[in-house]
Amino acid sequence: MAVRGIASRLALWVLAGTMLVIVTGGLLLFRFMGHQILEQTHRESEALASDGGNRIQQRLDKVTNSAQMLASLIGPRPDDAQSLIHDVMQHNPDLAGLAAAYIPHSTAAATTSGSPFISRRDDGTLLSRDMLQDPSPYWDWPWFRTGLTCIGGCWQQPFFSQSRHRKLVNYSVAILANRQVTGVLNADVTLDWLQGVLSGLNKPPGGEAFVIDQQGIYLASDNPGLIGQQAKDGLLDVFSHPDAKPIREMTTQISRSDDPVWIYHSPIKGTQWQFILAIPESWIYASVQRAFLAALGIGGLALLAMTVLVFVITRRVMNPLGVLTERAEQVARGALDFTLPKVRQHDEIGRLTHAFDRMRLDLAEHLAERTRVAREQQRLTSELEIAQQIQTALLPGAHYLDARCSNFELHAVLQPARTVGGDLYSYFMLHDQRLYIIVGDVSDKGIPAALFMARAITLAKAMAPRAQSPQQLLQLLNEELCRNNDGCMFVSLLCGLLDTISGQLIMASAGHEPPVLWGRDVPRLLEFDTGPALGLDEEATYPVHRLRLRPGDNLLMYTDGITEATDHALQMYGQERMLACLARYAENEDGDPAGYLVTDVESFAAGRSQADDITVLALRWHHAGPGRSASMLDVIIDASMDAVFDMLERCDRELHSAGIDPDVRHDVRLVLEELMVNMVQHGREEPRAGQIGLRLTLSSGAIMVELHHDGQAFDPLQSPPILLTGDIADRDTDGGLGVHLVRAMASDLNYAHDAQGNHLQLRFIYPHKPE
Known part of the structure; x- marks a missing residue:
């Protein structure tokens, strides 16, 4: 299953990677080819637009040349105007009408028989009339007044002829006689032939051609609905530029669709008209898209064939990995007794098979060793638990209240840093109503310290009846602990002997921390001379310190696990914090002072692991009264x-x-x-x-x-x-x-x-x- 999964994933990754390469390359190729095709389309369309403009210009040139020649002829010969106009109309079928309109009451008007006008009927026959006989005087019309100013000839606004029922555009040339303007030669041209020119152009599918005049009016269009309408101002601004660069428009009134179009324009010389060609962008890129889709199809088929081939090859090559996977699952279930297939090639899979077999054998040995070590650790843990129970059994209870006269009360706390530790405390009564209290700290930790601690407590209890004072008890203990002390272990010990009747307390210290005393006064350290730790010098002596406890006095004995406890900033708890904590306790005196101090130390350490054993023994002297003594x-x-x-x-x-x-x-x-x-x-x-x-x-x-x-x-x-x-x-x-x-x-x-x-x-x- 794993092999098929790897082969499938590898085939999918190959498929995805190859597809990414093909798509990326195709997009880049599409962009490059699209740019090239767009450039080619620009060239071809610009040439087509120029060709359309030239065709229109050629047709218009016949009209303008005929009109200018005729105006120059009839200027000095107004009498021949009728015959000359008739001849020109017969030889130029593009003309819809030709008129020689003279200024009223001028010499030319008086000389001639009027202002002759010859128009072409739909059947091609010519019709003549005198415009002076028209009900509306022509000299009031805009075309006449504008034509008087067209010395070199000009095209005027298109208009719709009511009499001829068609849309026309006229070309006007001023008639000169003796360098004086005597009238206007006006040539009417139908716009139907413009539609024919547009239709005759070899436009691409979806392409549209237009002709607009200088006012932005559509004179001709492949879209009949635009003829006579006003073009957008933006297009007029573009067409007014001298260069004829292609324009890309997203939406324009000249396009029948909402797709972007490219607009190519060419000015028609001799006029202020513009020839416009609009090509849809979708048609420009259609061939590229077809080529791109075809390439994608071919690439997809090739990719599919490559994926199948990779899948088959991958499964064949990785088939040994399937066996290794099954064997690995057996190893996960704990089964190590199996054989691996024979290695035929020394490639990566072959080396992996050899390495896996060595790992199997090493793992079997390791598991056997781990089993043995686990049994040893279990035995050691059991022994440690037994040692802890034995060590705890050597210690008296954590709370003791004098049952005879209720003169004193004891509280104790011992927290080893490990399962067993080297700290100790003990208290025991002698038969003469004297109480020994002991707190000590062995130099080491763990099992050796626990054994040394047990030895010290056992010796102290055994020698206490022989010793008449803490001084003698420390001396006797020191002599015994120095014997056969090859490990040079030692224990600091603070020993006190309390007269449970009078409150008289005798203390001696073997290199231990000074105790704390408080009652009516604030907590203070009892500083007195001390001797060396037990187990180092057989000749050592230990000075004694005497005091008499008053009712309400508290004596606290502790090990350095209290003062040397550290927080996360490695700051030590110290004696000052200890005295401050006991001062807070002295204000209320609620509960156990030993437990109160240990709780404050744990709060100071803020979860930091305990580095040393902690032991506290607190003695409170009540002095309840005589009672039975x-x-x-x-x-x-x-x-x-x-x-x-x-x-x-x-x-x-x-x-x-x-x-x-x-x-x-x-x-x-x-x-x-x-x-x-x-x-x-x-x-x-x-x-x-x-x-x-x-x-x-x-x-x-x-x-x-x-x-x-x-x-x-x-x-x-x-x-x-x-x-x-x-x-x-x-x-x-x-x-x-x-x-x-x-x-x-x-x-x-x-x-x-x-x-x-x-x-x-x-x-x-x-x-x-x-x-």
Whole structure:
């Protein structure tokens, strides 16, 4: 089907192209031949018009010569006028009448017997009369007055003779005697012979001849209806020119049809008459049109034969393409197991057949490879989806509200740039009602970053109970991530530890973006010292930053996917836009601040593809009230023995008032006494008193104690366990029995040291009393 279509189209194109060439050439030939024929017609018609004018002129010359000769003869011999006129009339049949009209009362009129006038009847006989006897005096007629001025002779206006019932034209010559005008010799000529001259011309079919006088009156015409009518002014203007160029008229009164005509005119010498020949333009080009149509017919037949021949040859040559087309359709349906016809000639079709066969084989191999790759990609996609599910499972929920006392609320958003990413966030509660919050960004993207991120979160959750502060947690994480890190990957991490009872927040940063804090004030960046990213330097240290959250405070932690997001102009979102967005949120505080910020970033990017992972964790501190936990004591004392024991008594009273069992009160007093006495005695090298801060909080089933001393660092948790032998020398070991006592009696003990000194957190669990 395709082969027949190509052959048909090729034949049609050949037909159309050849027809265009033939038609174009024919039109050019028609135009050239038409121009040549028109030129030839001009020459022939101009010659015909000139011949017609000459014939008329010859007939008129006999009249004018006879009239002039007769006028010269009868001028001095008026008595012979009658006989001379009669002789001339007999020998010149073109004359319809001849008269010698003298001026009345002149000498010539007195000498002669009158003004003789001889006319010719229809049967050719002559009739004589004296015009002086006419009822109407001839000397009053225009022809007589005009003839007196025609010294050399002139043709006058045609007129219709009532007596002879025909249209005549007269030629007048003034009669001179002794150089004086004595009368007029007037020769009447019928116009019938003009019609005979026009009829005798060899005019082309449809051609018409005319004769008009100087006034534009038609004297003779092949169209009898025009005789005696006035010609158009435009024609008279053209005929007045000395040259006799052909004129093309679209519509004219001299043409019996509405087709354009060519007009040829020739002046008749001796008169002011014009001979006109009108030739229809359609007759001029008729022969060319017939030749053109004949050529088109012959060319059409030749073209049809050529088209059939081209069609047959094309189908024969392109028949192998039909087979290739069918095989190509099989390839489109996925069938590649077929054979191609044997190549007999190494032309374009032969090379195409070889190329198609190679393509078939290559395509079969390619499809097999694509099938294998598709299976691999499907497996990889499935693994990526599983990896994403695993990664998502490692992360806590996007929203968390403290269920115990409703003191705080968390909102989180994580949008990886790929299926899996390297950003991370996490939060988890320790058993002493402290909350860890973590946001991090791994140096890479994709699967490696996701694995490194999973490792970091897993290690953080595992090491958090051992770490007494974010500083220690970052140090422990850094040591572990530096091990076997051949890929030199690293993670920036911002870690915070929140006391969910008091709102005390301790933060440490490993090369991460500074968090944002707002509440009563406008949003601002918390700029504090930071350590290097985790996984680069095993000896790295991480400074801590402490603050106490006030009711209504919000803390937002984020990754650089927020600040480095770009729009179509490659402008970065930046920290200023982030603070402005959070300021707008702070005005209403409606909904999730993390989602509000991410939505604003997406609107800024305006559909531009995300280049980096985006993670936001927002903490809102409500401080809803004591609820099931209350702060019993929060004081700062001088590091002296008296102040220590006064504080111990005060603590015991508070615990007694709260209904705490005496055994528990005894344990708390004993531990606090051991720790604070050590702070007073061994907390400083120089002999000056420091300060000790104590905060006692009672919660459901536990007593929380926070101790702060601005002395030198000493971590009881890092001291080696004491092997008690019962010997008194046990007291001389580092920490002595006091450290062992503290570890044994406190349910939980956490230690941290920073620029402000030592920080200890202890928890004592006591049983509930029965109702």
